Amino acid sequence: MARVTINDISVEVFKDSTILDAAREVDVYIPTLCHLDLESFNIEHRTGSCRVCMVEVEQNGKSRMMPACCTPIQEGMIIRTNTPEIIQIRRIVLELLLSDHPFDCLVCSKSLDCELQALAKQFGIEHLTYKGEMSLYPPDLSSRAINRNLDKCIMCRRCETACNDIQTVKVLTGYKRGFMSVVAPAEMKPLNDTNCVFCGQCVNVCPTGALTEINYIKKVWQAINDPTKKVIVQTAPAVRVGIGEEFNLTEEEAATGKLVAGLRRLGFDAVFDTNFTADLTILEEAHELVERLKKKENLPLLTSCCPGWVNFLEYQFPDLIHIPSTCKSPQQMFGAVAKTYYAEKIGIKPENLIVVSIMPCLAKKYEAARPEFIKNGIPDVDYVLTTRELAKMFKEAGINIGKLKDEDYDNPLGESTGAGVIFGVSGGVLEAALRTAYEVVTKKELKNVNFTEVRGLEGIKEATIDLDGTELRVAVTSGLGNARKILEKIRKGEANYHAIEIMACPGGCINGGGQPYIHGDTSLLEKRLKMIYTEDEKKKIRKSHENPYIQKLYKEFLGEPGSHKAHEILHTHYYKKCEK
């Protein structure tokens, strides 16, 4: 412990604390910009590069300006956070950042959600002190998922930490020197020409509008307005626990019913649930697992519902592409079932059926455009919107979902079990699979469906499940850095798991690249996580194979799990992508 004085308040803090930690301890506010503390994941980004958090530190009779976010405290420091000089210096630093930032806030997709804008307001900056040359770069719209507008980059380097340290994808780096510095892929390659997996964690942490999603709102409006098309929508599990934040809903429960009601008001012809195909995924995947366990080959089985992770595997571990489950992701299963089974059922040609997905994810935009998911020029999923884009559409249409009465999903692709909804959080897919695999293997009823050992935000979770005498060793990882650790073990033959769930984003889809921005407040993720499990508990049916509409789908269309037809429609394969 060490004792320091902050603005004449004496405080004792742990020795490895920073000045910022100590200040928060005594409720002294110090503004920050580049600093980001993802507390629930034990990840702190503190490069000390923006210099907005400068404070005055007096030590051994000498006084210096130091950045609060990354200066460790030392016994006896006298810290002042708001002298006129400090305030002036911080203000000039902020004015300098603004002087090299485009002033298109009114038409910026991050407007009112921008940390630079918020700081400018907080500092009361109402005119520009500095004007001059700007560091300008052409925008990068090369990918289906991520929009890079480097003119808005303020060199906070958070995206680098997300990409390189957390995800270990290592696509982003500092580019050029001095005034022209920005964060970009090496040689300023367009993102689409790199190993980017489009997880969108860089977008999640970007404080400004430099990194955002590629926006498909216009195209969806056009489709809805097209009288020749029938437009249906599917909503991913994690969307219902995120969307409420955009409308300041304070309830502890997911906004599922309100979400459905809102989507109907936007004009979708039918509102379905990705949870339905999550259940379907479980039937196929559990079947696959049981088969592999029987044959004792191709283990461990890796889940395959996360397209960010699938990309990561294809780029970085091409030698392991035979071990993931061949199941398509729930989004793609939905698209495939909708354009075959459902289109047939309602008597419409697939080309006249438009499937829109609402996803907490950016990689889903990429996934929907993969060539193997487009048949005869007709994609299984036509447009993918993020939770954030959907909120914008609601707002544009004057729909405050908070004021709507709950409504139910349509059928036949809207009914789901508790096992489907937990796909939205790390550990959920595996838990759902266990609920079904247990009963398939043991032919006994599973009494307690809660596998709490695989729940929570930790990056790597391990458990051994007793399937009535058969031991099943499982692992759950989220965050690609953690996935890399497990994959390297598998590569070296050091892993003896039977099944592993992998999600690209830390914590799973609740923290997906398309979710409402949390601005470093990971308590919001814990809230989303809790809502998911509450949603699960509220369901009468909590095992995928008991979903009556899934049973009906097999009876009417697919036959049985693992059938030829199921393979044709619900399964896929992976490609070795050489390093670009």
Next chain:
Amino acid sequence: MIKQVRIALRNCGRINPESIEEYINARGYEALILSLFEKKPEDVIKIITDSGLRGRGGGGFPTGLKWAAAAKEKSDEKFVICNADEGDPGAFMDRAVLEGDPFSVLEAMTIAGYCIGANKGIIYIRAEYPLAIERLKFAIEKAEEYGFLGKNILGSNFSFDIELKYGAGAFVCGEETALIKSIEGKRGEPVVKPPYPAQKGLWGKPTIVNNVETFANICPIIINGPEWFRKIGTQKSPGTKVFALAGKINKVGLIEIPMGTTLREVIYEIGGGIKNNKEFKAVQTGGPSGGCITKENIDTPIDYDNLLAIGSMMGSGGMIVMDEDDCMVNFAKFFLEFIIDESCGKCTPCRVGNKRLHELLEQITTGKAEDNIIPRIEMLCNTIKKASLCGLGQTSPNPVLSTLRYFRDEYEEHIKDKKCRSRVCKSLLRYQIVPEKCNGCTRCARNCPVQCISGKPKEPHVINQDECIKCGVCYTHCKFDAIIVS
């Protein structure tokens, strides 16, 4: 007559740099043998500490303390780095040492390794020094052959290897934390200190980074003792310093002088006075992020603390002399251009602040500045100085601050009277034809590249001021001195 004293440059030009025998004859490896066999590491560190040797790279941090800090750390691996990323414009002190006396640096690094408990040394040298690299490579090979480097040096059980790492010439990589990042293969950017490299340096291990000239001082100190070293120079800055004299001075080149020598002695005795007998105006010390010293401080004894006190700094040893023809605003702008090019771009004050500062100076030199610009410049300089992340950023406004301090009148002339007394800032010049002297020969009009001079032959001509680009062609072509510049 002031005498130069050669410690760092003792062997340069006197021995064959490619002959280890000549180096040994010049008392080479005496210090290493003395250290390895007669002294404990802490004894050697004490000698360095007692000598009062301070880092010659610019910061002036006591070398002994740095070594002691790294020696104190417990670690399975430690590193000794020699900073040979000399980047100040016009400076070539380190290059001279490396080309002229490579063994002395290798020997000193080995001693440093012995002192702090490191077995690995790295020389970070800019790739633009091919001869220095060649000689270092040769010297490393020879030293290994003779048993002065490698495993179990001279049977002492102490092992030490040295390898070269090439820098791509980024100025900021001379900053020790950026240098370490660069060796690790990362983008050369400084990181926040603490932790200091002595605690967590290369690959997270305790590391000392010393400049070439610092290492060049080590062996003579060990051989002759700290008292000998303390007798040279001043009390707070013992020893000598190598400077690269450049600019408007008769004798340019490297000099090595005892600390405490005055600028007057350097310029008028060693440097042979100002070129063409012009009037001395100022000297820039400390490289692009140093400051200027004027007539009023010409008799200040040169050492670390005195230079800081008068708003400049020692830096690595660049010394650029200016005369009455130099415009101080333009001069500050020139150094700022260098800083803008060389800023790594990591922190806001240096990345954006220096750019804006340069633009403000540009307004002054082009006559577009508003009257209240100086306080704005001072405020911005203060922010850059206090809020920048590394030493490069923190010192980058020094040329502006020190010229403002000593030549404020010149700034004000530029701003208020739109006048540059040294006639350097072209935008402020006004070329005019004196009608009484012009006989209408048309030579100026015919040579004007923008054809802005008009007049009938044999009648006085007129320059259209709105179109004039101030190139000075008319002025040089007029044979009758009819064109004046104001």
